[in-house]
Amino acid sequence: MVTPEDIEGMIARCALGDRSAFAALYQATSSKLFGICLRILKERSEAEDALQEVYLRIWRKAESYKAGGPSPMAWLSTVARNLAIDRLRAKAPPADELDDAPELVAKGPTPEQSAVAAGEAARIGACLGELEPERAGAVRGAYLEGATYDELANRYSVPLNTMRTWLRRSLIKLKECLER
Numbered sequence: 001m002v003t004p005e006d007i008e009g010m011i012a013r014c015a016l017g018d019r020s021a022f023a024a025l026y027q028a029t030s031s032k033l034f035g036i037c038l039r040i041l042k043e044r045s046e047a048e049d050a051l052q053e054v055y056l057r058i059w060r061k062a063e064s065y066k067a068g069g070p071s072p073m074a075w076l077s078t079v080a081r082n083l084a085i086d087r088l089r090a091k092a093p094p095a096d097e098l099d100d101a102p103e104l105v106a107k108g109p110t111p112e113q114s115a116v117a118a119g120e121a122a123r124i125g126a127c128l129g130e131l132e133p134e135r136a137g138a139v140r141g142a143y144l145e146g147a148t149y150d151e152l153a154n155r156y157s158v159p160l161n162t163m164r165t166w167l168r169r170s171l172i173k174l175k176e177c178l179e180r
Contacts, residue, residue, distance in 0.1 A: 002028040004119065007072040008065075015062035026055060029073070033080040036111050040084035050087050054080045071119050074112040081110065127177035135170045142167055 007028060013021030033054055038047035057079055065075050109117065128136045134156055141147040141155065153163040 004071050004073065007076075008067050011058075011062050011065045011072055011075075012067060014059060015065070022055075022059060025058070029076055030055075032073070032111075033076060036077055036080045037084045040081065041088060046087065047084070050084050051080070053087075054083050057083060070112075071116055073115045077110075077112040077115060081112065123178060124174070127174050130177055131170055131173060135166050138163065138166050139170045139174070 007025065010021045010025040010028070014025060030051065034047060034051050037050040037054065038044065041047045041050060058076065061079070065072065069075075070078075128139065131139065138152050138156060141152050142149070147155070149160055149163050149167075152167075153160045156163065158166070
């Protein structure tokens, strides 16, 4: 499986003109980007044409990707999404009425939002795994289940102030983990 760091490295090498990195990037990401183009354009041939343009744009603009910024798949997905929307707008007839305008935004999170959210969830899960099991359970209870300090103190049979200390220290450890 290709990691985000691998994709980031491929993009960086593409910015330097490395054709083998570009081929590897295409191999690793083309199916996802094709899916984005197809979902927006709804025609396979149109999506295939758009995908070619997406990779030309990626090749030309690879140096604009900032490592350590948004996830590399989010950046690639944004390039594909924007290009597909541009193509859709270019072929759509101008609408006389606002009600006649085509709907371009899908309901729910966008692919890049889903990718970013999944990456963040994985990072948070990994950081929670570094905490002691009771502390991680208390954090989940407080921030995912909405349990009160009193409920958590009773659940773990500790004094209320101890529970507050657990949560405060656990959040500090989580912040430190996420900043690494």
